[in-house]
Amino acid sequence: MNASIRNTLLGGLAVGLVGSAIAADLTPEEQIQTRQAGYRFMSWNMSKIKANLDGDYRQPRVEAAANAIAGIANSGMGVLFAPGTEQDIGEVKTRVRPELFTNQEEVAEVAVAFIEAANSMAETAALGSEDEVRAAFGKLGQSCKGCHDKFRKD
């Protein structure tokens, strides 16, 4: 585990848990919507990488998609999980499990794994072979699933 990422992330989580100037600019509803926006946009880019690996591989497109994912992954989304965002707020639904707000150590583990996999994916997409990209993509998918299994309902 990368100590620097881990410290940054734990800092971000702590900021998220006590609230911050940045998170405070967003209502709880907006925090849920913004984190979901990040996940939705990453999901689209994951599907683009998969389509390239399953069909006609075009490196620039894979690199662009990987950079979008890495950019979002490293943007400090922890602050979007501030108190008040643990459950649905009216029409704004969330699938987050309550454990995400109480189990900081385990959240940090899956989050660090995800950020590292996203960074590795971006580096591999820029410089690696299609087979290396396939392997990095598999690991990235596993890191997504690692969080979903623990902290997302359904």
Place this chain on the structure above:
Amino acid sequence: MNASIRNTLLGGLAVGLVGSAIAADLTPEEQIQTRQAGYRFMSWNMSKIKANLDGDYRQPRVEAAANAIAGIANSGMGVLFAPGTEQDIGEVKTRVRPELFTNQEEVAEVAVAFIEAANSMAETAALGSEDEVRAAFGKLGQSCKGCHDKFRKD
């Protein structure tokens, strides 16, 4: 205007306009939701950069936010404006103006300006002074506005 970006973008727009394997994976509703997710996430990161420039400037946070914006900006969002996404679809609302689907040349201009400003912002955030970041941020904001004024309702 950067010829390479421009060609890539026009290619992307053309793909968007005729539909593509990637766009086809998403329903028109999902295309609208995905493009809005990208804009929402970029907007949050713009607000973080602004908060840093208005208050306590922390370069790593500004760089991370700028990288998220650049990653999204370069991800080929043109394909998310395929036919069928010109107007509201049930509860999925869009503020896009019809002109975006007919005025490709002008769309390419504002889109290229935006991508160039986003890339410049990311480079400046990594290597530049706070004053240089302020200037790059101003230009990036103008490039957002350049598209909103022409192709977004309200």
